[in-house]
Amino acid sequence: MASEYQPIGVFDSGYGGLTILKEFLNDLPGYDFIYLGDNARAPYGSRSFEVVYEYTLQAVNKLFEMGCHLVILACNTASAKALRNIQQNDLPHIDPDRRVLGVIRPAVESIGDYTRNGHVGILGTVGTVLSNSYPIELEKWAGGKVVRTTQEACPIWVPLVENNEIDSPGTEYFVAKNIRNLLSADPEIDSIILGCTHYPLLLPVIRKFIPENIQLLEQGKLVSSKLTEYLIRHPEMDQKCSKSGIVTYFTTENEEVFEKNATTFLGRNIKSKKILLK
C-alpha cells in the first residue's frame, strides 16, 4: 500500500461499525478510510475485559501498520473496555502522535438535546452495560441533564445481526423483550441511546416496540459530526489524513459473506480482503 495512503481507521467487532462509516462517508466524502471488522471473533459483547482489550489493541496496531494516524473504535464494547487503556498506556509507547477515539462520548455529550425529563435508557451489550461506562460518562459530561440512567443488556442482538437474522420472527421476540424490560425498569424514560453500533441494523424492528414519544439516539450521525469538528480543531491531524476518497475493507472472516452484507447495508459495491489479527 502506498505510503501516502493515510486513511482514517474504523474498527468494529463485525458489521456494526458500518453504521458509523456510512455517516463518515456522507460527511467526509473526500477522506480515505479503512474499515476493519473482526467478524471471525464477533461478538465481543460477552467477552472479558482482558480479551476485548487484547483483540482491540491487535486491531489498532494493524490499522497503524496500514498507515492510519487516527483510528475510531466504532464499537461501544471496545470503547468501554479498551479505549482508556490504549490511550493512556499503549499510545505513549506505540506513537504519541497517533490517536484512537471512541463512540461513547459523542452520544453522552448530545443527550441534553434529546431528554426533557432526564430519564435515559441505554441498550447495549453485556460488556458495555457491565462496564458502567454510560452511567459514569453521563454523570461526568451531562450531570445536570440526567436524573436517572437505566441500562438493559441485549446479549442476543449482535449475534442476530452477525448471522443475518434481522428479518426472522425470532428477532422480534428478543427485541421486544429487552425493550419491555428497559421500559418497565423506568417507565419515565423519554430518551434511549442505542449503545451498540450493530443496533441501527435492527432499527426497523426496534422502532416497532419503542413508543413514538421516546427519542432514539443513534450514534452514526453524532459520532460523524464530532469527528468532523475534531478534524477542524486539530489541523495537525487533519493534514495527516489522506484525501483521495478511497475506502478499503478488511474482515477476519469470509470475504464473500462480508462483501454481500456490507454491500447491502452501505448501498455501494464493496470488495474486501481477509486478514488475520494476532
Ligand code: DGL
Ligand atoms: N458493535 C459493537 C458495539 O458497539 C458490538 C459488540 C459485539 O461484538 O458484541 O458494542
